[in-house]
């Protein structure tokens with residue numbers, strides 16, 4: 542019985558070796574390593590793909606969030622609302638501007654931010670809300686936007702896991718003030734290293750981020766404000782441009798695998814993520830809940846099936862945020878999810894036989 546990996550990036554490389562190597566050699570021949578023409582080309586292509594007017598490529602998804610927050614003017618003394626159930630980087634952008642993250646619980650069926658709790662987290666200091674399209678499934682943008690509009694707050698989409706996903710038929714990233722993407726290698730559109738991008742329909746915002754990522758400079762060697770070196774690497778951009786042409790097919794395949802899981806897994810001990818009608822997920826992850834995770838993961842190990850845990854500790858209980866004073870029990874749905882969730886194998890190159898084996902193993906599980 543061979544091991545089924547939770548994710549295997551080597552298979553994709555084997556199929557696309559030639560295209561990737563060509564992309565690499567073009568950048569080397571043109572010496573367009575930092576920013577430059579391949580970065581600009583990918584910015585245009587990805588903005589068009591996602592349906593945004595403007596884009597700025599940066600060094601990774603965390604920096605994409607940070608620079609968006611900074612360009613929006615978030616600063617010390619401000620509060621930013623962030624879902625507790627997400628990867629911690631969703632909160633870093635706010636933290637890096639010296640604003641305070643205020644965590645909100647998730648809903649117990651979609652595991653996305655519970656929009657009904659957002660209003661009560663707003664104070665006079667609140668400046669922005671970060672919505673996360675978690676696991677590749679869009680959150681309810683209109684519902685959250687009606688709150689941010691009412692209180693005149695910025696809404697930033699964290700799209701790090703949601704390339705190609707759709708909300709009410711539209712791709713993500715420019716549905717609110719700004720949207721940030723990660724191209725970390727394991728993402729649905731992954732680089733061969735680190736890369737990220739911020740999208741927006743505001744040209745002014747994107748121009749500001751362009752300056753911030755470039756040492757605070759609009760004109761070379763003239764620095765208008767404190768800036769950063771957060772440019773997009775040419776090699777990553779060229780690889781991403783090459784890979785973008787396959788993203789629709791990969792998303793479709795992830796959808797097929799998800800469909801097989803949804804219809805095939807019938808074990809009552811396995812709860813799957815609710816798919817609201819407005820959301821067309823790109824299934825970055827296929828997350829489930831099970832009553833006794835240790836027991837279930839031991840069983841998966843015995844059956845040679847890989848899994849991931851996204852995430853074992855909700856943001857508000859991370860040590861890094863101990864100074865904020867949250868305690869266990871404060872955000873119970875996220876806390877329950879963090880101790881009961883796990884992610885089944887999900888990547889486009891999984892074969893149907895492998896998916897069927899995962900389904901069969903899940904269905905034969907009995908709690909010991």
Ligand SMILES: Cc1ncc(COP(=O)(O)O)c(C=O)c1O
Nearest residue numbers: 601602603628630631701723725
């Ligand atoms: C939800 C979410 N936000 C932000 C990030 C940060 O992206 P990066 O790892 O490219 O900095 C990630 C990815 O790791 C993520 O999953």
